[in-house]
Amino acid sequence: MESLGARIAAALRREREGAGLSVSELARRAGISKATVSQLEGGTGNPSVETLWAIATTLGVPFAVFVDDDEPATTLVRARTGAPVPSELAPYSATLLTASPPQARRDLYLIRAEPGGIRESAPHTRGTTEYVLLMTGAARVGPADAPVLLAPGDFLSYRGDAPHVFEALQPGTTAVLLSELR
Structure with a gap:
């Protein structure tokens, strides 16, 4: 299973490029730093809920786009084992x-x-x-x-x-x- 950071990085790059935005423009529109967007796309950032919501809202996509891991049809998430x-x-x-x-x-x-x-x-x-x-x-x-x-x-x-x-x-x-x- 792919790490949360890797999922966020891949999804962010895909959604940003799909929207036709540069890293700088996405950062400006979302009200966050360009360095934060670059770190997230590089898989090295540690985003907060607020940062991911700001990016998701700016891109017009659900928050889940960044954290979903495409599990199979049957999914079990045991208490305290998800990626908060x-x-x-x-x-x-x-x-x-x-x-x-x-x-x-x-x-x-x-x-x-x-x-x-x-x-x-x-x-x-x-x-x-x-x-x-x-x-x-x-x-x-x-x-x-x-x-x-x-x-x-x-x-x-x-x-x-x-x-x-x-x-x-x-x-x-x-x-x-x-x-x-x-």
Whole structure:
């Protein structure tokens, strides 16, 4: 199985070139440094969730394009064995559980978060909706201007193409997040 860094590098190069953008232009549009894009394409970068989301949004592709490893039709992801991508700004990580097939635009993630920071997400591609099912702990989730307090078993959907947040309020908070682009 290919490493996460190698998957990100290959996908980033493929998507950037497919969009007809130079490394410099992609970096400028995504609001990140040219060195960061170059390192990621070289397989030496260690991207945060924020960096990958910025690049994905700029390229108009799902976040999963960078982390999916094209597993066979039957996929088992055992607890704590996936490849989490950490946040730079909050005690939060996202592990891709399954990516959408080419004809669909939805990805499923396992979120692990701890109190002590708010994961603020910039708007994703227009038409994105996020669905969250809180599994353990407690969290404030949803639109940045009106987050909702969730307890285990609570389900929430909200526009992912507007600013949104995820703030863990208890240790060991976990959630399943589905991101869908229509």
